[in-house]
Amino acid sequence: MKLSTDRIIDAGMAVFAEAGYHGLSMRQVAKRLDVHAGSMYYHVPNKSALLQLMADRLAQQAYDAGSAALAALPDGAGWPERVEAQAVSLRRSLLRHPGGAVMFADSPKVLSTGALSLMERLLRTLRDAGIQDEHLGIAGDTVFSHITGYVLQEQSESPAIDVSAEDVAELHRRFPMTVAAAAVHGPDERFVRSVRLLCAGIRAVGETGRP
Numbered sequence: 001m002k003l004s005t006d007r008i009i010d011a012g013m014a015v016f017a018e019a020g021y022h023g024l025s026m027r028q029v030a031k032r033l034d035v036h037a038g039s040m041y042y043h044v045p046n047k048s049a050l051l052q053l054m055a056d057r058l059a060q061q062a063y064d065a066g067s068a069a070l071a072a073l074p075d076g077a078g079w080p081e082r083v084e085a086q087a088v089s090l091r092r093s094l095l096r097h098p099g100g101a102v103m104f105a106d107s108p109k110v111l112s113t114g115a116l117s118l119m120e121r122l123l124r125t126l127r128d129a130g131i132q133d134e135h136l137g138i139a140g141d142t143v144f145s146h147i148t149g150y151v152l153q154e155q156s157e158s159p160a161i162d163v164s165a166e167d168v169a170e171l172h173r174r175f176p177m178t179v180a181a182a183a184v185h186g187p188d189e190r191f192v193r194s195v196r197l198l199c200a201g202i203r204a205v206g207e208t209g210r211p
Helices: 005-023 026-033 047-071 079-095 100-110 113-128 133-155 165-174 176-182 187-208
Strands: none
Touching (some): 005 100, 047 100, 079 100, 079 133, 079 187, 100 133
16 A cells, blocks of 8 residues: 555554554554655654644544534533533543543643644633633643543553452452442443533632632
8 A cells, every 4th residue: 555644643553552652663653564664754754743643633533523522512502511522522532542541641742733722622612611711721721631531541451450259348348438439330421420520610610710
């Protein structure tokens, strides 16, 4: 197949999913494509440019998904519903890509215009909700940091451990509230509820003018 920017991005995302940031290199991407590294530089000049293109693709997919989610809301939906729609669609987009949360977390460092577009739309939603300018940035960062952290936990590979019935019983005895809380609702419902809690806090800031 003819080498193209899209093919290089595909290969870069595959390498990133397997090896992470430090394992990503133009040489490894070229190896996956079975081409010489030098042949890629016409399309993508270096690793930084590749990371930006990868982050932009991921963010653009999330932006488009968010646009569809917002369009599907009923007339008169309030700003919390609009924030929730953006958060849910972003989480789903990140989950589609192994390592997506890490890539998104690093997107500001590579000046991804796609990721910046996501933040700009969220900030407009919050401003329309009456959040003062001095709190806008913190509110937006808090929402996105929560989404990223939530997906990071979901995408982490936990080591397999043997837990005996006695161990489980001991955990229930020592940490009853924590164990009970962890068993309530599935990951999707827990995520939605967590976003609603964030919105409640943001609403309080908007009403009082102080955190």
